[in-house]
Structures are given as structure tokens and as C-alpha cells.
Amino acid sequence: MNATVIPALVASTVDREVGPRRPGAIYQNVDGRFEVLVLVTDPRExxxxxxxxxxxxxxxVRDTLRPDGEPFAVGSVWTVSDHLIREGAPPPARFAPAA
Known part of the structure; x- marks a missing residue:
């Protein structure tokens, strides 16, 4: 298998797992309504x-239904029980355009 395929497979898996949760997005599920502050894609971090x-x-994320909502990290995958309320920033481009 070509080694250059592996990063692309990992990236597409991450994109599916994260779903539309980009900075600025707001989504809701049974646990609350959350604003996405940061998407961390460095595995060690x-x-x-x-x-x-x-x-x-x-x-x-930060729970917008709680006035004292402190930011916290989540690692749960996007599921059908998550509902996007507001879109966030578009995902970053995978490759820079040729000069």
C-alpha cells in the first residue's frame, strides 16, 4: 500500500468523526447546546x-445553556443525535494552491 494514502484515510476518518464541528459552530444534543471554540487535530495534544x-x-466546546459554562474538551464522534444549529468556519484546505 502506498504510504501517502494513509494520511488521507486518517484525515477523512477524522472529518467524518468530527462532523460539522468547526470553530464557531453551535450544535445540540441531549447533553446541552455547545459552541465549538477549537478543533484540535494534533493527536498528542x-x-x-x-x-x-x-x-x-x-x-x-462551551455549553451555551449554562451561564457559567466553562470550556471543556470532548472526543465523542458526531452522531444522528447531534443537531447542527449554526455552521462554523469552513474546514481548512488540505493542499495549498500551486503558485
């Missing part, structure tokens, strides 16, 4: 934030 041995990504 994500694992540290989630206090796990490994992670591919983490999302730092």
Missing part, C-alpha cells in the same frame, strides 16, 4: 486534553 492514551482529535 488531543490525547492530553482528553486524558487518554491516544486520540486523533478533540473539540473544545
Amino acid at each position: 488531543a490525547a492530553k486534553l482528553l486524558r487518554r492514551d491516544s486520540a486523533r482529535w478533540a473539540v473544545i
Whole structure:
């Protein structure tokens, strides 16, 4: 298998797992309504934030239904029980345009 395919597979898996949770997005589920503050895609930083041995990504969110809502990291995948209320920033481009 070509080694250059692996990063693309990981990136597409991360995109599916994160779903539309980009900075600025607001989504809701049974646990609350959350504003996405930061999307962390560095696996080492994500694992540290989630206090796990490994992670591919983490999302730092704030519950907008709680007046005292403090930011916290989540690593749960996007599911059908999550509902997007407001879109966030578009995902970053994978490749820079040729000069």
C-alpha cells in the first residue's frame, strides 16, 4: 500500500468523526447546546486534553445553556443525535494552491 494514502484515510476518518464541528459552530444534543471554540487535530495534544492514551482529535466546546459554562474538551464522534444549529468556519484546505 502506498504510504501517502494513509494520511488521507486518517484525515477523512477524522472529518467524518468530527462532523460539522468547526470553530464557531453551535450544535445540540441531549447533553446541552455547545459552541465549538477549537478543533484540535494534533493527536498528542488531543490525547492530553482528553486524558487518554491516544486520540486523533478533540473539540473544545462551551455549553451555551449554562451561564457559567466553562470550556471543556470532548472526543465523542458526531452522531444522528447531534443537531447542527449554526455552521462554523469552513474546514481548512488540505493542499495549498500551486503558485
